[in-house]
Amino acid sequence: MSIQSVDRALQILTLFSHRTPALGVTEISQAVGLSKGTVHGLIRTLLRQGFLQQDQPSRRYRLGLKIYELGIIFAGTMEINQKAAGPLNQLAKTTQMVCRVSIWDGDSVVITSDAHPRPRAVLPHQFGPRVHAYCSAMGKAVLAFLDEKLLAQYLERTELVAFTPHTVTEREVLVADLAETRRRGYAMDREEAVHGMGCLGAPVFQRDGCVAGAISLSGAVARIMGDRLEDHAEALLKTAAEISRYMGHLPGFSETASAPRAH
CATH class of the missing domain: 3.30.450.40 (GAF domain)
Incomplete structure (x- = not known):
């Protein structure tokens, strides 16, 4: 993954919040100013690494357990x-x-x-x-x-x-x-x-x-x-x-x- 891709992936992760816990591809695409195809590729990587998960009924994305795991490590250390x-x-x-x-x-x-x-x-x-x-x-x-x-x-x-x-x-x-x-x-x-x-x-x-x-x-x-x-x-x-x-x-x-x- 290139530096640009890493930067874009991090932009996607920072979109999630208490007010917006779940987002669809279109919402993400509009928020970061990237095409849906590019966003799909980044999301696939984030899903594979556990940083995102997909809610099957709605097909929307949420933060994955890897985020929680890293947060626990950070807080505990x-x-x-x-x-x-x-x-x-x-x-x-x-x-x-x-x-x-x-x-x-x-x-x-x-x-x-x-x-x-x-x-x-x-x-x-x-x-x-x-x-x-x-x-x-x-x-x-x-x-x-x-x-x-x-x-x-x-x-x-x-x-x-x-x-x-x-x-x-x-x-x-x-x-x-x-x-x-x-x-x-x-x-x-x-x-x-x-x-x-x-x-x-x-x-x-x-x-x-x-x-x-x-x-x-x-x-x-x-x-x-x-x-x-x-x-x-x-x-x-x-x-x-x-x-x-x-x-x-x-x-x-x-x-x-x-x-x-x-x-």
């Missing part, structure tokens, strides 16, 4: 997931909240791991593993530790779209929120991304002082922001500091100028 596993499980038990790990990627955060207080604890949400930074506690926990230049660049290229009536869409308000986040050490999301849901997020630092990612605890907004808010925040900060130590971070080591590393 990430340092932050490995270091966070024990502390995150303990945080979930202590707070009785769903807890997550995320990393910074581009201008958003990607959820890479989670922990539940009970085996069947399921938190309803309306987003996938990639979450907008400006309206999530995990994202704001990272944004708060960007230097002014990097934050200004992020704000310049990011449209602050409202997902709920509580989403912050004014840049000045967001900047003030991030300053407060930096002061107290953790970020808050009061129904900014999902109706009825609240979230607290704290940054995790790696050995060079850069932000490795963030952890969060999520639940019904009344539970998160209720009379146990300070207890939840204290437990979150303690856990984030513990994971940061496991990542080799020395407290106080140049967090003020740190920027997230690409993953």
Whole structure:
């Protein structure tokens, strides 16, 4: 397979999402700007290698098990997931909240791991593993530790779209929120991304002082922001500091100028 073919095959794979889990040849052809014949050839290769599968009744294509397999390998071998596993499980038990790990990627955060207080604890949400930074506690926990230049660049290229009536869409308000986040050490999301849901997020630092990612605890907004808010925040900060130590971070080591590393 040539470099061009690899590039085209990857374009096809990135078309699939939570909103478009299944696609037909015509849809794929139109989306990537290639002929149906070319698309058929690429799909055959992706089917053979397990990266796509075909739904027989509809004849449409979905992501294959090989994608899932590689994702499991990736998540299981990430340092932050490995270091966070024990502390995150303990945080979930202590707070009785769903807890997550995320990393910074581009201008958003990607959820890479989670922990539940009970085996069947399921938190309803309306987003996938990639979450907008400006309206999530995990994202704001990272944004708060960007230097002014990097934050200004992020704000310049990011449209602050409202997902709920509580989403912050004014840049000045967001900047003030991030300053407060930096002061107290953790970020808050009061129904900014999902109706009825609240979230607290704290940054995790790696050995060079850069932000490795963030952890969060999520639940019904009344539970998160209720009379146990300070207890939840204290437990979150303690856990984030513990994971940061496991990542080799020395407290106080140049967090003020740190920027997230690409993953």
